[in-house]
Amino acid sequence: MGSPNFKPTRIFSPHHHNSPPCTRTHQIGALLLVASTFFLVRLFDHSFSTCPPSSLNHDHTSQNFVHFSDGGSLSWPQIGYGSHLSLKIYVYEEDEIDGLKELLRGREGKISADACVKGQWGTQVKIHRLLLQSRFRTRKKEEANLFFVPAYVKCVRMMGGLNDKEINSTYVKALSQMPYFRRSGGRDHIFVFPSGAGAHLFRSWATYINRSIILTPEGDRTDKKDTSSFNTWKDIIIPGNVEDGMTKRGAVTAQPLPLSKRKYLANYLGRAQGKAGRLKLIELAKQYPDKLECPELKFSGPEKLGRMEYFHHLRNAKFCVAPRGESSWTLRFYESFFVVCLSLSLSHTHTQTHTWRSIKVILCIC
Secondary structure, eight states: OOOTTOOOOOTTOTTTSOOOOOOHHHHHHHHHHHHHHHHHHHHHHHHHHTSOHHHHTOSGGGEEEEEOTTSOEEEEESTTTOSSOOOOEEEOOTTTSTTHHHHHHTTTTOOOHHHHTSSTTTHHHHHHHHHHTOTTEESOGGGOSEEEOOOOHHHHHHTTSOOHHHHHHHHHHHHTTOHHHHHHTTTTEEEEOOSTTGGGGSTTHHHHSTTSEEEESOSOOTTTSSSOSOOTTTOEEOOOOOOHHHHSSSSOSSOOOOGGGOOEEEEOOSOOTTOHHHHHHHHHHHHOTTTEEOOOOOSSSTTSOOHHHHHHHHTTEEEEEEEOOSSSOOHHHHHGGGGTOEEEEEOOGGGOHHHHHHHHHHHHHO
């Protein structure tokens, strides 16, 4: 039995090891080390910056210029990638794979690409057309680094060309005929899903294209699905399709208005769709009609704004409110860039009590 007065040794006692004290000499030495490091770094930076431009490839002759039909150009620097980007992309033809034509034009083949290029999901067509004309396109599968699988399934589904079950079975049939897809497990194949539903339009995506590269405007679909098809390590977020008349150089559909000439403080131009956040905005607009514009729009009929009319309304406010709809993303967020309107994105409405109070206070004050 130990003595009741026994106290165990404090192993980590500060007096257990006699560490040397930090003297003024140590402090001066540390300051000299920091100062010398700083001046040496500056010296090296200066020596590199005085090197001839040709050695750093900064002159125009070291740039690979890509010219566009509208007069613009894009320079590709040699640094990092060299003067030539070695990339070959194979684009599947609709006639070479059984099923691709249905994914592009519907079961009866009556849906045109021109019909699908319109609206917020037009990226499915534009990316396809861009790659068909790209200088990186190859017609030889054996030399391709990437493979693009064209499909306009969102448009085809919306226009009644295929239902969900048909989309799923047609994708499976088409993929089974692609030996290069099987070779890589789909890792070098690219798919575009231009809506908030993402790859979930293809119900069996997790089985067949979970390793493929997916281009989609939204990364989070866990609000309605158990899992998200988006993988940050391989997939890419793309913007929605904005009207060509707003994005091309020169004359556009609607030029931005000076802030002093804008009639409204804020606006929301979209259908309510029974969403709490959108309905709340319409209610606030009735209370403050001179400050907030939120017309009750419909998908068709007299309550639907035409494209020209839509952008003329959009540019007439300082703030463009973009509440979530069926999914988190909304095209209004991108459209607001082109009329120089500050976009206010509102997501989960059940957590927005303070947000709505703040908006109401601002409307009262302004």
